[in-house]
Amino acid sequence: MDHFVIKDGIMHAEDVPLPAIAEAVGTPVYVYSRATLERHARVFREALDAVPEKLIAFAVKANPNLAVLRVLGAQGFGADVVSAGEMRRALKAGIEPEKIVFSGVGKTAVELEAALDSGIGQFNIESEEEGIELAALAVQRGIAASCALRVNPDVDAGTHDKISTGKADNKFGVPISEAERIFTALAKLEGMNLRGLAVHIGSQLADLAPLERAFGRLGTLIDTLRKQGHAITHVDLGGGLGVPYRKGEELPSPAEYGAMVAHVTRGWDAKLIFEPGRVIAGNAGVLLTRVVRVKRGISDPFVIVDAAMNDLARPALYGAWHDFEAVEPGTERMIANIVGPICETGDTFATGRECDALEAGALAVFRTAGAYGATMASSYNSRGFVAEVLVDGDRFAVVADRIDAGAIMDAERVPEWLD
Ligand SMILES: Cc1ncc(COP(=O)(O)O)c(C=O)c1O
Numbered sequence: 001m002d003h004f005v006i007k008d009g010i011m012h013a014e015d016v017p018l019p020a021i022a023e024a025v026g027t028p029v030y031v032y033s034r035a036t037l038e039r040h041a042r043v044f045r046e047a048l049d050a051v052p053e054k055l056i057a058f059a060v061k062a063n064p065n066l067a068v069l070r071v072l073g074a075q076g077f078g079a080d081v082v083s084a085g086e087m088r089r090a091l092k093a094g095i096e097p098e099k100i101v102f103s104g105v106g107k108t109a110v111e112l113e114a115a116l117d118s119g120i121g122q123f124n125i126e127s128e129e130e131g132i133e134l135a136a137l138a139v140q141r142g143i144a145a146s147c148a149l150r151v152n153p154d155v156d157a158g159t160h161d162k163i164s165t166g167k168a169d170n171k172f173g174v175p176i177s178e179a180e181r182i183f184t185a186l187a188k189l190e191g192m193n194l195r196g197l198a199v200h201i202g203s204q205l206a207d208l209a210p211l212e213r214a215f216g217r218l219g220t221l222i223d224t225l226r227k228q229g230h231a232i233t234h235v236d237l238g239g240g241l242g243v244p245y246r247k248g249e250e251l252p253s254p255a256e257y258g259a260m261v262a263h264v265t266r267g268w269d270a271k272l273i274f275e276p277g278r279v280i281a282g283n284a285g286v287l288l289t290r291v292v293r294v295k296r297g298i299s300d301p302f303v304i305v306d307a308a309m310n311d312l313a314r315p316a317l318y319g320a321w322h323d324f325e326a327v328e329p330g331t332e333r334m335i336a337n338i339v340g341p342i343c344e345t346g347d348t349f350a351t352g353r354e355c356d357a358l359e360a361g362a363l364a365v366f367r368t369a370g371a372y373g374a375t376m377a378s379s380y381n382s383r384g385f386v387a388e389v390l391v392d393g394d395r396f397a398v399v400a401d402r403i404d405a406g407a408i409m410d411a412e413r414v415p416e417w418l419d
């Protein structure tokens with residue numbers, strides 16, 4: 001069930017009319033639905049009912065807002081983090097350290113130390129070099145780091161090139177052909193409790209077959225390692241499940257994903273870890289924006305909105321599609337180029353898009369903006385950082401203040417020697 005629906009001619013987030021949020025907080029603003037987050041968490045968990053032992057660790061990069069993390073933590077989710085900053089957020093949101101998994105190719109020594117000192121549950125090691133460094137830091141502390149080795153299975157996820165992570169030439173994980181040697185070498189190290197494997201082949205996957213292929217390769221590797229006497233007790237299957245960005249688009253459901261996982265992993269006898277991001281948060285948020293003006297020229301009109309590529313980068317970065325709808329739609333439609341105010345032609349959300357007819361001052365939303373939206377924002381063109389709101393039934397709260405150009409300038413200094 002969609003929690004962003006038109007009631008009495010006005011789009012609501014749950015029971016809150018979006019114009020009320022625009023009035024109180026201004027635009028552009030991200031609006032998240034607590035009920036949707038909770039429903040997605042429940043659906044994903046239930047889809048994995050057949051998996052006896054599991055941890056679902058939300059990929060914090062998708063939406064690191066503290067309130068969002070708090071909602072998901074209350075659903076029993078852990079956190080998949082890729083930086084000390086994300087780890088601090090997960091901890092601050094109340095997620096137990098034991099439920100935190102640290103992924104990422106470039107964890108610095110400072111980050112590894114912070115994570116060891118916080119007692120996080122698992123490090124997903126992405127190279128032999130990282131494993132050696134981490135083990136040494138653990139020895140200094142008189143502890144052993146619980147780790148999984150991230151394997152690059154050389155599988156084409158069939159997604160956008162910039163968000164594919166499991167092909168041999170991608171920077172992530174160790175090549176599957178080298179995994180046995182590296183696992184054996186790292187497992188010997190003092191300070192290293194190498195207890196499993198991890199894989200993540202990419203994001204916004206529209207087909208389960210590449211995931212199934214990757215998990216199958218992991219299964220073969222588990223057998224090989226066990227035959228050599230290694231204990232494999234934890235296997236992290238990453239995230240990646242895609243979501244519909246266009247009305248009517250069909251993607252594999254969490255239930256289909258869960259059935260595939262249960263089938264491929266039958267008999268693995270290990271705790272499975274999942275790192276979903278987009279499938280939990282994507283359709284739990286919209287970016288609410290106001291039309292600045294409609295510029296008519298020789299081509300389709302330009303609908304210039306007050307949101308821009310600095311607030312929602314996905315269209316400019318990946319050519320991504322986000323449905324665009326009026327908050328108070330009439331019966332008329334138009335064909336328009338939907339653009340932001342930034343001084344780049346790439347600040348274009350849609351070209352030649354059929355949408356509700358809009359005039360200056362009207363409110364509209366970009367849908368499916370709850371994942372990889374605010375988290376990828378920048379302050380380009382000194383536009384500041386966009387605000388975020390969480391809706392719960394008929395109430396809402398600002399869960400991230402708008403940070404304007406003034407606040408950003410407060411962190412800057414002009415050295416005296418320039419005077
Ligand atoms: C290691 C890792 N885990 C989980 C995710 C979450 O992916 P998604 O949002 O597609 O579920 C990502 C992002 O692709 C990732 O890099």
Ligand SMILES: N[C@@H](CCCC[NH3+])C(=O)O
Nearest residue numbers: 061163203204314371372
């Ligand atoms: N930022 C990407 C997803 C990257 C996933 C991170 N590994 C997107 O918006 O689609």
